[in-house]
Amino acid sequence: MENEIIKTGIDELDTMLGGGLLDDSLVLVIYDTNSFGWVLGVEIFRSLVSRNGFGVVTNYSFPLSLLQKYGKMLGFDVRKLGESRDMAIIDVFSAVNGIAADLPFVYSPGEIDASTYLPKMVSVYYEILQEIGERKPIGLTITLDGFAYLFGEESTMKLLQKNLVMKESARVAERRKRPVNIFLLNQDRVSKRFISWISQYAEHIIEFSHREAPGVEKMVVRKSLLPDFEPCTAEFRFSKGKIRIVPERLEI
Structure with a gap:
């Protein structure tokens, strides 16, 4: 098909x-420390959500207050989108660091490490699926280097591989709209080997490098x-x- x-x-x-x-694909956005390339990933996410999508942000990198500030810089009201039930946040950063969030659109996997990651994340995701209904899931990972920092590169690669196997099984067993996932990755924070592994799984890769002129x-x-x-x-x-x-x- x-x-x-x-x-x-x-x-x-x-x-x-x-x-x-491609539908049911992974978009990998690679940039460096001084780059604004990550903004394009957010813009793709926002555009797809606005067309009968449901946003699922997995946050590995920021306190929620800082995440909201980044959104406001782009005219993207994180809280408004969440409260309108068009987006949910799986807040791994806060769970790992013992921070509690009381926002209704923020989901916590609870105490989590590499050994409990997949079952806990799958449980949260299926809870969110009840809200998605007939809308298309649009995933945004903020950020893949944050994921690797929290759990280690080796564990992260193994977890992503296992997740791919689970997704492949779900394609056959489940009749629901398949997601488009956008991964943001700062290449200065991970090894070339890690980038090589992740790149083979992405259907689309967009890469940025900054120039001397700011913003270009x-x-x-x-x-x-x-x-x-x-x-x-x-x-x-x-x-x-x-x-x-x-x-x-x-x-x-």
Whole structure:
């Protein structure tokens, strides 16, 4: 069965990807410390959620107050989206660090380590599925390097592999809308080996590197499994909470 192609809602990006995103796919957004490339991952998430999607944010990296500040910088009201029942947050960061959250859209897996991670996260996810209904799940991992920091790279790779096996089984056994997942990854915080392992599982990879001019970056679509994909680069600009993408075809 052919996978549906889902438009990101960002025309220049859809063209660079070869038409959009594959349904039931993983989008890996790689950037460095001084990059705003992560903003594109958030914009894809916001666009897909706005079109009958339900956002599931897995937070490994920030206290909720800081997460909300990052959202406000982009004009993205985290609390409003959660309270309108269009998004849920699985707050691993707070669970690991013993912080309690009283917001109704924030879910905690409880005390968690590498050995209990999968059963506890699956339990929380299936609780959230009751709210999703007929909407499409849109996952946003903030951030994959935060995941690796909390549990270690080796454990993180093994957990992601096991999760892939579970997802493959669910495709056969469960009749529900499949998710699109967006992973944000700061490459300066993990090893090249870790990036290599994760990259093989992603259907789409978008990579950023900052330039000397603030807010101006090189953007490369490294990988897309769509048949119309052609390698290309773009100038990526971020200013006043807005992004601009100017594609440029690679000379091959």
